Amino acid sequence: MKASSQWITPLIVKAGRSFVSAKGKDPAEEGAELAEFLRSDEPIGKEERELLAQLVTGDWRNRKGRPERIGPGHAYAIALVSDYRRRIAENGPNGEEAAAQDTAKHFGETTRTVRRYAKETRDREKAVEKAQVKVAK
Secondary structure, eight states, X not given: OOGGGGGXXXXXXXXXXXXXXXXXXXXXXXXXXXXXXXXXXXXXOHHHHHHHXXXXXXXXXXXSSSOOOOOTTSHHHHHHHHHHHHHHXXXXXXXXXXXXXXXXXXXXXXXXXXXXXXXXXXXXXXXXXXXXXXXXX
16 A cells, blocks of 8 residues: 555445445445455546545435436446446447447447437536536636
8 A cells, every 4th residue: 555545445344334225235245346346546526536435425225215316426337327427438429329229239228318318418517517616717
């Protein structure tokens, strides 16, 4: 471990103690791919950091009652749009249809849902940007 990142160890231990495995799920098996990625030297993006932050703060826990409609700020929508944008970047602008189909298949959604999340995310990002400009004035 690098000396410059030792301050994060107590934070990781504290967050890890709060996890309880889901019924019928093995954390070692379910988290194996993520653990492998985190142990690699691969860079991690802003969206992925946000998803990990939501994971360790409990935002992903099942809540009682009727589930809310998933909006563009929800971890699932963030992951879906991140995957969709990555695929568009790989395929180029002419590969949008393939990117939408691949993302839809990966998440078990329709291409319409993928595009709806992408549009809602763009609208949300524009609104945040606009608000930041107003605050900066």
